[in-house]
Structure formats: C-alpha cells, structure tokens
Amino acid sequence: MINKLYFGQYSHKDTIVHKIDPRLKLIYVFALSVFIFTLNKYLGILFFTLFVLLIAIASKISMKKLLQSLRPFYLMFVFLLVMYLIFSRNQLNQGIVVIWRFLMLLIMSYVLTYTTTTSDLVAAIEKLMKPLKIFNIKPRNIAVMISITIRFIPAMLLQFERLRESMLARLANFRNLRHIKLIMLSALEKMFKSASNLSDAMQSRLYNENAESHKIMRLSSNDYISLLIIAVFILVIY
Amino acid sequence: MIEAKNLYFKYDEEFVLKGINIKIKEGCFTAIIGANGSGKTTLAKHFNSLLTPTKGNVLVDGIDTRKDEFDSRKKVGFVFQNFEDQLIHSIVEEDVAFGLENLEWSNNIIKKTVEQTLDKLKIKNLAKRNVNMLSLGQKQMVALAGVLAMNPMYIVFDEPTTMLDAKNKNNIMGVIRDLNIKNKITIILVTNVLDDLKYADRVIILKDGSVLYDGKKYKLNKRIMDKAGLNDK
Ligand SMILES: Nc1ncnc2c1ncn2[C@@H]1O[C@H](COP(=O)(O)OP(=O)(O)O)[C@@H](O)[C@H]1O
Numbered sequence: 050m051i052n053k054l055y056f057g058q059y060s061h062k063d064t065i066v067h068k069i070d071p072r073l074k075l076i077y078v079f080a081l082s083v084f085i086f087t088l089n090k091y092l093g094i095l096f097f098t099l100f101v102l103l104i105a106i107a108s109k110i111s112m113k114k115l116l117q118s119l120r121p122f123y124l125m126f127v128f129l130l131v132m133y134l135i136f137s138r139n140q141l142n143q144g145i146v147v148i149w150r151f152l153m154l155l156i157m158s159y160v161l162t163y164t165t166t167t168s169d170l171v172a173a174i175e176k177l178m179k180p181l182k183i184f185n186i187k188p189r190n191i192a193v194m195i196s197i198t199i200r201f202i203p204a205m206l207l208q209f210e211r212l213r214e215s216m217l218a219r220l221a222n223f224r225n226l227r228h229i230k231l232i233m234l235s236a237l238e239k240m241f242k243s244a245s246n247l248s249d250a251m252q253s254r255l256y257n258e259n260a261e262s263h264k265i266m267r268l269s270s271n272d273y274i275s276l277l278i279i280a281v282f283i284l285v286i287y
Numbered sequence: 288m289i290e291a292k293n294l295y296f297k298y299d300e301e302f303v304l305k306g307i308n309i310k311i312k313e314g315c316f317t318a319i320i321g322a323n324g325s326g327k328t329t330l331a332k333h334f335n336s337l338l339t340p341t342k343g344n345v346l347v348d349g350i351d352t353r354k355d356e357f358d359s360r361k362k363v364g365f366v367f368q369n370f371e372d373q374l375i376h377s378i379v380e381e382d383v384a385f386g387l388e389n390l391e392w393s394n395n396i397i398k399k400t401v402e403q404t405l406d407k408l409k410i411k412n413l414a415k416r417n418v419n420m421l422s423l424g425q426k427q428m429v430a431l432a433g434v435l436a437m438n439p440m441y442i443v444f445d446e447p448t449t450m451l452d453a454k455n456k457n458n459i460m461g462v463i464r465d466l467n468i469k470n471k472i473t474i475i476l477v478t479n480v481l482d483d484l485k486y487a488d489r490v491i492i493l494k495d496g497s498v499l500y501d502g503k504k505y506k507l508n509k510r511i512m513d514k515a516g517l518n519d520k
C-alpha cells in the first residue's frame with residue numbers, strides 16, 4: 050500500500066511511450082481528452098478506443114493490472130447506468146457514451162502515470178507553465194508545491210498511523226469523540242511543526258522562485274514522430 | 288569568520304539569547320553544547336539568517352546577516368535537527384539538486400555536482416531512491432548532501448546524533464570530521480551530549496541563553512560541566 054503511495058503507478062520499462070518527452074505526453078493526454086468529447090459517431094469512438102489500447106499495449110501495460118486499477122470506478126459506472134435506466138431509458142446510448150469517454154480518460158491517465166515518473170511530470174508541468182510568467186505566475190512555486198505534497202503526504206499518513214497506534218496502545222477508543230479530537234489536534238500540531246521546519250529548510254537552501262528545474266528536456270526525433278502520429282490520428286478520425 | 292556581537296534575541300517577551308559574544312574562526316571544529324532549551328538552536332539559526340538578532344549583530348565573513356541574507360546564507364549550510372523535514376523532493380538526486388537550482392547554476396554543472404557530492408558521501412547508490420523509503424541515517428546523509436553540494440564554507444549541524452543509533456552516530460561523526468579535515472569546511476556542531484565533543488577543537492557552553500564557557504576542549508573541567516547541567520549521568 051505504502052509502496053503505491055510513494056511511486057504511483059510508474060513502472061520502469063524500456064518502451065517508446067516511456068521515452069516520449071513528458072511535456073508532450075501531458076499535451077497529448079490533454080488534447081486527446083478534449084478530442085474524445087467532440088467525438089459523437091460510434092465508429093470514431095471505436096477507433097479512438099483501439100488507438101488508446103494500442104498505446105497501452107506499446108507501453109507494456111498488463112491488462113490485468115489496468116483493469117484492477119479501474120476497479121474503484123466500476124461502482125460509479127454501474128450507478129450511472131442504473132440512473133440512466135431509471136430516469137431516461139431512451140437516452141441510454143448517450144449514457145454509455147458518457148461512461149465510455151470517462152473510461153478513456155482514466156486509461157489515458159493510467160498510461161501517462163505508468164510511463165512517466167512523478168518528478169518528470171512535475172518538471173514537465175513547470176516547463177509548460179513557463180509562458181505564464183508574463184502573468185506573474187511563477188511555475189517554480191507551483192512545481193515545488195506539487196513536489197512537496199507528493200513528498201509529504203505519505204510521511205504524514207505514516208505519522209498519523211504512528212500516532213494512532215501509540216494512542217491505541219494507551220487504550221484510546223476512536224469511537225469516542227474526545228479521542229478523535231485529540232488525534233486530530235496532535236496530527237495537526239505535528240503537521241504545523243513540520244511545515245515550519247520545511248519553510249526554514251527552504252529558506253536556508255536559498256529558495257528562489259525564479260529558478261527552474263535542472264532537468265534537461267529536449268525533443269528528439271522520436272518525439273517528432275509521436276507528434277506526427279497523434280496529429281494524423283486526430284485529423285483522420287475527425 | 289562568524290561573529291556574534293552582543294547578540295540578544297527573543298521570540299516573545301523573554302530573551303532567549305542574552306548578550307552572546309563569540310567568534311568562530313575558519314577551519315576549526317567548534318561544538319556548541321548546552322542542556323535542552325538553553326538556546327542552541329536559536330543561536331545556530333542566527334548563523335544562517337533564519338533568525339536575526341533583536342539586539343546586536345551577527346556577521347558572517349563581515350557580512351551582517353540582517354542586511355544581506357542571501358550572501359550570508361550562501362556561506363553557511365545548515366543540517367537541521369529534524370533533517371527529515373529538510374528534504375523537499377522525493378527522489379534523492381533531485382533533492383540534492385534543489386539548492387543548486389535555486390542558485391541558478393547551469394543544468395550540466397548541477398548534474399555533475401550532484402553526482403560528485405553523492406560520491407563524496409558514498410551514497411551514490413541512493414541517487415534514484417525515494418527518500419521516504421530510506422533509513423534515518425540515510426536520510427541524514429541526503430540532507431547533508433543537499434547542503435554540501437552548495438559548497439558552503441561553514442556547516443552547522445543541529446544535534447546530528449540525537450535521533451540515530453550507535454552505528455549511525457559514529458558514521459555521521461566520522462563524516463563531519465572528514466569534512467573538517469579533508470574539505471577544510473568550518474564545522475559548528477550543536478549538541479547536548481558529551482560524546483559528540485570528541486572531534487571538537489573548541490567548546491562553547493550555553494546556559495539559559497548565555498555563554499558559560501568558551502575555550503579549548505581540554506581545559507574543560509567537571510565543575511563547569513556540572514554548572515551547565517551536562518555532567519555524565
Ligand atoms: N519558535 C519559537 N517560539 C517561541 N519560543 C521558542 C521557539 N523556539 C524555541 N523557543 C524557546 O526558546 C528557548 C530556547 O530554545 P532552543 O533554541 O530550541 O533550545 P535548544 O536548541 O538549546 O534546545 C526555549 O525556552 C524554547 O522554548
């Protein structure tokens with residue numbers, strides 16, 4: 050469980066999809082997500098689905114794992130279907146399309162996080178947001194904020210677990226409101242302490258909101274080919 | 288040289304540091320020792336401009352920490368007591384690069400420096416690891432790497448051995464000594480255990496925010512230690 054928290058879905062494999070520039074991958078996911086919502090014909094949606102599955106296969110994703118990761122959403126799909134069945138049976142087709150589109154979004158984001166490390170994604174977000182500098186938005190601030198969240202959420206959960214255990218060891222009862230309040234307050238206190246340490250640490254390491262990630266991202270011939278494929282795909286289906 | 292001149296500091300009403308006068312010369316290994324709450328961390332944070340004096344001055348190589356935060360901070364690295372909170376990125380090599388990015392060094396030099404620093408501390412094998420999965424001793428080395436990479440002249444270690452087991456304690460003390468002797472980095476070691484004084488040339492004892500003793504280690508005697516509340520139990 051903890052492992053999952055730390056690494057997300059990323060799996061280190063040697064595939065073309067893994068090698069594509071993370072900035073491009075982000076853009077593709079975004080573009081394809083918009084695209085699927087403009088598709089209305091069944092044939093188009095079918096081709097889209099095949100295309101996405103092809104990419105998933107090219108990324109060496111195991112279909113079993115993919116289905117497993119979608120499990121939390123099945124209930125929602127069933128619920129949506131039931132809703133359509135009850136309230137607008139004549140629009141059932143429409144409902145299936147909506148669910149299908151959503152499923153595509155999920156699979157694409159799975160492929161993205163399966164083939165890209167979180168830190169590459171964060172750096173890519175930072176680089177893509179560079180133009181926002183003219184609006185005085187600092188990409189570095191946003192990227193570091195995301196990094197810190199990723200870094201500290203597992204640590205916080207672990208700390209909460211420790212706190213819970215130490216309270217249980219002293220016979221706390223978490224059905225008791227007072228004890229719940231107590232654990233919340235202690236957890237918050239720890240969190241604030243960590244946050245204040247962290248802010249000291251950032252200052253002492255000369256935090257500079259105008260700096261940039263040192264990750265070098267340069268488009269290679271592979272990237273241009275991927276760009277071509279995606280563009281052709283969208284144009285043809287459209 | 289780091290110099291505190293008649294340094295007073297208070298968080299709230301009461302002064303926590305009360306007229307501190309010390310000079311720390313380049314190249315030496317100074318230990319600041321004192322009981323819990325004697326003001327060690329508060330004093331150490333002044334060297335890094337994380338705190339600035341309520342009264343008096345702190346100078347780092349002649350630079351007033353109140354006037355030029357950036358330049359004084361660049362000279363002084365700080366390994367925090369809670370070094371776990373000091374790690375900002377999840378991947379070791381990226382965390383080590385954090386300070387270098389802030390200095391806006393070029394990408395290639397950052398890469399090279401990160402590698403060299405990890406190599407120097409013999410933790411190259413951790414480069415791609417997630418910091419959340421490391422042991423405490425390893426996390427501390429990563430925190431140190433992040434500081435060392437920025438090439439400071441001084442490094443402050445705030446109670447570096449408090450959270451560690453005996454083996455890791457010896458290891459970090461050895462590393463600190465090496466930094467002092469091989470890399471000529473001025474060390475300021477904050478501690479509350481006598482064991483940590485073993486490599487120090489000079490000892491400053493703090494008690495209730497004042498300097499109780501400042502001098503060579505070998506001149507320390509039991510009477511002073513007792514007075515500081517530091518006697519071996
Ligand atoms: N952020 C703070 N706000 C208010 N008081 C503080 C703060 N940090 C430390 N103190 C107080 O300052 C005194 C010295 O603390 P500190 O420098 O942390 O001592 P040491 O590091 O020697 O244990 C203590 O009495 C402590 O309660």
Ligand SMILES: [Mg+2]
Binds near residue numbers: 327328329368445446
């Ligand atoms: Mg302290």
